Amino acid sequence: MLRWIIAHIPSGYLFLQAAAVGLVPYGVSRVTAKVNAMAMFNPTMGESRFPEDEAGDPLTGKFDEDLAVFEQWIENYDDVGIRHFELGGDSGIRAVVIYAEGLSDRNVIHRQILQALMGGEFDVRSTGTLSEQVLRQLPVLKTKECGNIRQAIGQVLEGWAALIVDGVPEAIMLGAFKGVPRQMDEPESEGLIRGARVGFNENLHDNTAILRRFGENQSLFIQKMKVGRRAKRNMAIVYIEDVADPKIVEEVKSRIRRIDLDSVPESGYIEQMIEDSSLSPFPQIQSTERPDRVFGALMEGRVAILLAGTPFALIVPATLSMFLQSPEDYFERWLPGTMFRLLRFFALTVSLLAPSLYISFISFHPGLIPTKLAMSIIGSRVNVPFTALVEALILEVSIELLREAGLRLPKPIGPAMGIVGGLVIGEAAVQAGIVSPILVIVIAVTAISSFAIPHYNIGLSFRMLRFVSMFCAGVFGLFGVILFFLALCIHLVNLRSFGVLYAGPLVSYPFKDWKDFLIRAPLAAMKRRPKILKPKQPIRKG
Amino acid sequence: MNTGSNNQISTRQAIVILINYILAAGILTLPRTSAEKVGTTDVWLAVLIGGAIAIAAGSVMARLSDRYPGRTFFQYSTVVAGKWVGGIVSLAMIVYFIWISAFEVRTMAEVTSFFLLEGTPNWAIVIAFMWVGIYLVVGGIDPIARLFEIVLPITIIIFVLVTLLSMRIFEFQRLRPVLGLGFVPVLEGIKTTTLAFLGPEILLVITAFMKRPGAAIKVVVGGVAIAAAFYLATVILVIGGLSLDGARASTWPTIDLIRSFELQGLLLERFDSLLLTIWIMQIFSTFTITLYAAAKGASDLFKRGFKPFVYCFLPIIFLCAMMPKNINETFQMGDIIGNVALYLFGVVPLLFLGLSFMRRRRR
Numbered sequence: 012m013l014r015w016i017i018a019h020i021p022s023g024y025l026f027l028q029a030a031a032v033g034l035v036p037y038g039v040s041r042v043t044a045k046v047n048a049m050a051m052f053n054p055t056m057g058e059s060r061f062p063e064d065e066a067g068d069p070l071t072g073k074f075d076e077d078l079a080v081f082e083q084w085i086e087n088y089d090d091v092g093i094r095h096f097e098l099g100g101d102s103g104i105r106a107v108v109i110y111a112e113g114l115s116d117r118n119v120i121h122r123q124i125l126q127a128l129m130g131g132e133f134d135v136r137s138t139g140t141l142s143e144q145v146l147r148q149l150p151v152l153k154t155k156e157c158g159n160i161r162q163a164i165g166q167v168l169e170g171w172a173a174l175i176v177d178g179v180p181e182a183i184m185l186g187a188f189k190g191v192p193r194q195m196d197e198p199e200s201e202g203l204i205r206g207a208r209v210g211f212n213e214n215l216h217d218n219t220a221i222l223r224r225f226g227e228n229q230s231l232f233i234q235k236m237k238v239g240r241r242a243k244r245n246m247a248i249v250y251i252e253d254v255a256d257p258k259i260v261e262e263v264k265s266r267i268r269r270i271d272l273d274s275v276p277e278s279g280y281i282e283q284m285i286e287d288s289s290l291s292p293f294p295q296i297q298s299t300e301r302p303d304r305v306f307g308a309l310m311e312g313r314v315a316i317l318l319a320g321t322p323f324a325l326i327v328p329a330t331l332s333m334f335l336q337s338p339e340d341y342f343e344r345w346l347p348g349t350m351f352r353l354l355r356f357f358a359l360t361v362s363l364l365a366p367s368l369y370i371s372f373i374s375f376h377p378g379l380i381p382t383k384l385a386m387s388i389i390g391s392r393v394n395v396p397f398t399a400l401v402e403a404l405i406l407e408v409s410i411e412l413l414r415e416a417g418l419r420l421p422k423p424i425g426p427a428m429g430i431v432g433g434l435v436i437g438e439a440a441v442q443a444g445i446v447s448p449i450l451v452i453v454i455a456v457t458a459i460s461s462f463a464i465p466h467y468n469i470g471l472s473f474r475m476l477r478f479v480s481m482f483c484a485g486v487f488g489l490f491g492v493i494l495f496f497l498a499l500c501i502h503l504v505n506l507r508s509f510g511v512l513y514a515g516p517l518v519s520y521p522f523k524d525w526k527d528f529l530i531r532a533p534l535a536a537m538k539r540r541p542k543i544l545k546p547k548q549p550i551r552k553g
Numbered sequence: 554m555n556t557g558s559n560n561q562i563s564t565r566q567a568i569v570i571l572i573n574y575i576l577a578a579g580i581l582t583l584p585r586t587s588a589e590k591v592g593t594t595d596v597w598l599a600v601l602i603g604g605a606i607a608i609a610a611g612s613v614m615a616r617l618s619d620r621y622p623g624r625t626f627f628q629y630s631t632v633v634a635g636k637w638v639g640g641i642v643s644l645a646m647i648v649y650f651i652w653i654s655a656f657e658v659r660t661m662a663e664v665t666s667f668f669l670l671e672g673t674p675n676w677a678i679v680i681a682f683m684w685v686g687i688y689l690v691v692g693g694i695d696p697i698a699r700l701f702e703i704v705l706p707i708t709i710i711i712f713v714l715v716t717l718l719s720m721r722i723f724e725f726q727r728l729r730p731v732l733g734l735g736f737v738p739v740l741e742g743i744k745t746t747t748l749a750f751l752g753p754e755i756l757l758v759i760t761a762f763m764k765r766p767g768a769a770i771k772v773v774v775g776g777v778a779i780a781a782a783f784y785l786a787t788v789i790l791v792i793g794g795l796s797l798d799g800a801r802a803s804t805w806p807t808i809d810l811i812r813s814f815e816l817q818g819l820l821l822e823r824f825d826s827l828l829l830t831i832w833i834m835q836i837f838s839t840f841t842i843t844l845y846a847a848a849k850g851a852s853d854l855f856k857r858g859f860k861p862f863v864y865c866f867l868p869i870i871f872l873c874a875m876m877p878k879n880i881n882e883t884f885q886m887g888d889i890i891g892n893v894a895l896y897l898f899g900v901v902p903l904l905f906l907g908l909s910f911m912r913r914r915r916r
Contacts, residue, residue, distance in 0.1 A: 025676070025871075025872065025875050026872070028676050028680065028871065029868035029869075029871045029872050029875075030868060031680070032680055032683055032684075032867045032868050032871045033864050033865065033867040033868040033871075034864075035684070036684055036687045036688070036864065036867070037864045040691065040860075375669065375670065376669060376826065378823070379821065379822075379823055379825070379826045380820075380821065380822065381817070381819070381820075381821070381822040382822065487670065487673070487677075487678070487681060488669060488670055489669055489826060489829075489830070490665050490669050490670055490678065490681075490833065491681070493830055493833050493834065494681055494682065494685045497685055497689075497700075497834065497837055498685045498688060500700055500703050500704075501685070501688050501689045501692070501696065501700055502688075504692075504696045504699035504700050504703070505692050505696050512699075514699070514703075517702075517703060518699035518700075518702050518703060
């Protein structure tokens with residue numbers, strides 16, 4: 012027995028490998044933990060993020076002093092105008108309107124503010140305080156009072172007009188915003204054959220209004236917040252109060268409150284600041300320009316985040332299956348909807364695995380494919396001096412280059428790109444013996460499949476992962492592809508978006524959710540909202 | 554925020570875990586090992602009896618764990634049998650889980666290097682496999698259960714597809730006669746077939762995480778029955794397709810069965826790649842759940858963190874896996890593990906259950 016054991020004690024080299032087996036994953040886990048901690052949103056930030064908001068110069072109520080402070084402030088803002096006048100034209104009560112050019116509507120200031128106030132009658136002895144009298148005369152929809160010069164200036168820079176009247180202790184803020192109108196065109200990135208030709212635009216109010224137009228719904232809650240420390244921007248959290256899980260809503264709000272950025276130029280900033288795992292290759296928040304997509308998600312119990320100045324709305328929590336769905340699935344009848352959905356899952360698999368399967372079959376297991384096919388592939392590769400991995404990489408990288416270059420080209424040059432790319436890379440590369448024609452077919456099918464994925468950003472994830480799977484195949488063949496697939500699945504089952512499993516109905520088998528996963532069941536059969544979202548009201552009421 | 558991650562698994566998930574644990578090396582080797590031992594065409598009968606025994610043994614373990622809800626065997630063993638006996642038995646089980654984990658890895662490496670990756674050294678295959686495995690295990694029982702739920706349907710679909718295809722060369726004649734030499738040969742094969750059903754011992758660990766621990770017996774019956782269906786189909790198809798002698802003569806009879814026919818005109822001509830794919834996934838699940846059980850056991854026994862043990866056990870498993878010098882020694886290692894398991898999980902839980910009843914009564 013002892014001799015047997017001694018005979019089987021492994022060599023020193025094996026001990027070295029054994030140490031590597033344990034230490035490498037440990038090291039990797041430490042590094043990823045570090046990176047995650049670094050990338051995570053800052054949990055120490057409390058509720059009140061901007062202490063300077065509360066500070067500031069209070070209005071004294073003395074007209075000349077206050078005016079001097081205001082003028083000091085706006086000295087450096089050449090786009091802020093100031094207009095002195097007297098109430099009622101000649102009542103002797105001095106007043107000024109401060110407004111920002113371009114942000115405030117000139118017409119409103121002319122007709123509804125200046126005209127009304129200059130033409131009105133004011134008497135110190137008449138009923139009510141002076142500010143009440145002023146408000147009574149003003150045909151302006153939105154008014155409020157502000158007792159702080161700094162805040163008042165801030166609001167002027169947003170588009171409010173500030174009215175300061177001698178004898179009124181507060182500044183009267185008047186809503187005289189000027190919208191920058193843009194057509195609500197159909198979004199170019201998410202076109203549909205059937206469906207409303209409407210997309211979000213850059214105006215927050217327009218965007219929330221579209222959501223309202225989907226039907227009267229008292230429980231559609233729209234709550235506005237501000238993000239950005241230096242450049243504060245309006246944003247809105249939208250959810251249906253009696254459907255969405257309150258835990259998710261609360262989590263969304265608290266994560267947004269914790270955003271600590273100078274400015275938030277686009278909703279992508281919010282997305283990156285509130286996502287669960289920044290190391291994951293998958294987008295954990297859906298971004299879309301389509302109001303129908305947002306509204307559908309709201310009805311399922313998700314939460315939408317709209318940011319002023321961008322047409323891209325965010326939907327949380329996201330699940331993988333969402334990215335493979337299109338509003339059209341629901342607009343068309345259920346049979347074609349189901350078929351196209353299955354087709355997309357197929358396309359996803361092809362776009363992820365086709366090149367790596369080619370590599371593993373050609374360089375490791377030519378015996379597993381039909382003999383004739385193997386012969387023809389190997390025959391066509393006789394002149395190719397590279398291994399299958401290098402060959403596939405050459406073609407795949409050039410396709411990615413073509414795509415990236417084509418994205419930003421002016422439209423007239425587009426066709427020229429196609430000719431250069433298609434002819435030179437396809438035809439000439441084969442003739443020169445750099446790649447085999449079969450591989451060109453494989454890569455072309457892969458590219459077409461990846462175009463069939465309805466979401467741009469999930470397509471990006473799978474484009475990245477395709478390269479990983481190609482390397483796995485290049486090293487371990489089919490075994491490597493299996494390990495890659497397992498690792499991908501492990502990542503997916505670990506991933507959560509706002510507490511909801513990202514792999515969605517694929518795991519934990521809420522079979523009821525499968526009615527809207529691989530297939531799209533008839534509308535009448537989908538009586539329940541997705542269970543994984545834990546909606547307050549699980550049944551869709553007709 | 555972790556609203557869903559409560560570290561609990563449903564009854565269905567427990568069944569899936571059990572099936573994935575049971576199905577492992579046996580899919581490829583059971584037809585040979587059982588045919589060698591039984592020697593007649595009644596192998597399928599031995600498989601059925603083996604499954605029944607596994608259900609019996611598993612029920613004992615389920616009942617035992619059921620008495621200590623929310624606790625793993627490693628936590629309550631010292632309560633049942635005292636500090637020393639309980640500690641030693643727990644330690645033995647941890648060692649067992651490490652060994653079986655190593656055995657699975659080695660078998661996987663043997664098959665992979667033989668059929669898929671000629672020329673790639675075993676250690677490279679093993680290391681890559683183990684690194685992917687650890688990614689799953691450190692997440693705990695929750696992700697394990699969820700991954701198994703992805704793996705099992707794939708296994709079932711491909712297995713059914715492949716077995717249906719192998720019906721082309723199936724001849725019922727090869728399965729006859731039934732009980733031609735009486736019942737004695739069947740009895741001789743029972744130990745081998747029972748060992749193919751190693752797996753219910755995982756209940757000693759996972760019952761603690763079940764939402765309804767009372768359903769543990771249901772898990773045993775459901776899990777073993779479904780796994781038995783797999784094994785039964787495998788054994789019958791291999792013997793019906795290759796004949797008894799064919800099954801005895803080949804090292805991996807199931808793969809040889811799939812390799813023995815070709816289909817023209819399809820994308821794939823041979824289907825052993827598909828079978829190997831699901832088989833590697835099954836080995837992967839057995840490897841991860843045993844590694845999990847070992848690390849969980851150690852962390853419960855020594856009341857230390859879970860993750861350090863996972864990282865510590867990896868090199869040990871690697872060394873154990875690399876110890877056998879060739880494939881025959883690997884199979885010998887498997888036999889030893891099986892014999893140990895027979896006592897460790899056939900006899901010990903029964904004693905513990907008795908002890909536990911006595912203790913309860915005394916109180």
